[in-house]
Amino acid sequence: MTGRTLHASAIAMGSRGLLILGPSGAGKSALALDLMSRGAALVADDRVALGAQDxxxxxxxxxxxxxxxxxxGVGILNAAPAGPTAVALVVDLGQAETDRLPPLRTITLCGVRLPLVLGPLHPHLGAALRQMLLAGRTD
Known part of the structure; x- marks a missing residue:
C-alpha cells in the first residue's frame, strides 16, 4: 500500500472514517475531540498516514x-486508538463554505475520490458530520 502522510486528524465513527484537513490552528484536533465526545474513536491526530487499498x-x-x-490549552490527552480505518468523508477546515446548501463536493486522495465538506469550524459542524457519516446525505 503506497501512500502519504498529511498534517491532519482522523476519527472513526463505527467502521467509517473522517479525515480532517486544515492549516495549523484551524481546529482539526478540536473537531476530533468534539466528535469523540459524540461516540467517535481517535484514529490519528496531527499526522495521518494515508494509503489506498483495493x-x-x-x-x-x-x-x-x-x-x-x-x-x-489543556495538553496532550490519551485516547483509545481506533486503528486503521476506511475513510468515508473528508472535511477541510481551511476552505470556507459559502453556500447554504452546497453541491456535493469531492476530493481525490491517493487515487480515491471521496465526498468533501468545507469548513470552517462552526458550532453544528461536528453534529452534521456525525450524521453524514452515519446516514449519508440527500442529493
Missing amino acids: GVLIARCPPTLVGRIEAR
Whole structure:
C-alpha cells in the first residue's frame, strides 16, 4: 500500500472514517475531540498516514502518535486508538463554505475520490458530520 502522510486528524465513527484537513490552528484536533465526545474513536491526530487499498482510502496513525490527541490549552490527552480505518468523508477546515446548501463536493486522495465538506469550524459542524457519516446525505 503506497501512500502519504498529511498534517491532519482522523476519527472513526463505527467502521467509517473522517479525515480532517486544515492549516495549523484551524481546529482539526478540536473537531476530533468534539466528535469523540459524540461516540467517535481517535484514529490519528496531527499526522495521518494515508494509503489506498483495493480502491479504499485507509487512514492510519504513525506509531509515535498512537492514542494521543492535543487539546489546546489543556495538553496532550490519551485516547483509545481506533486503528486503521476506511475513510468515508473528508472535511477541510481551511476552505470556507459559502453556500447554504452546497453541491456535493469531492476530493481525490491517493487515487480515491471521496465526498468533501468545507469548513470552517462552526458550532453544528461536528453534529452534521456525525450524521453524514452515519446516514449519508440527500442529493
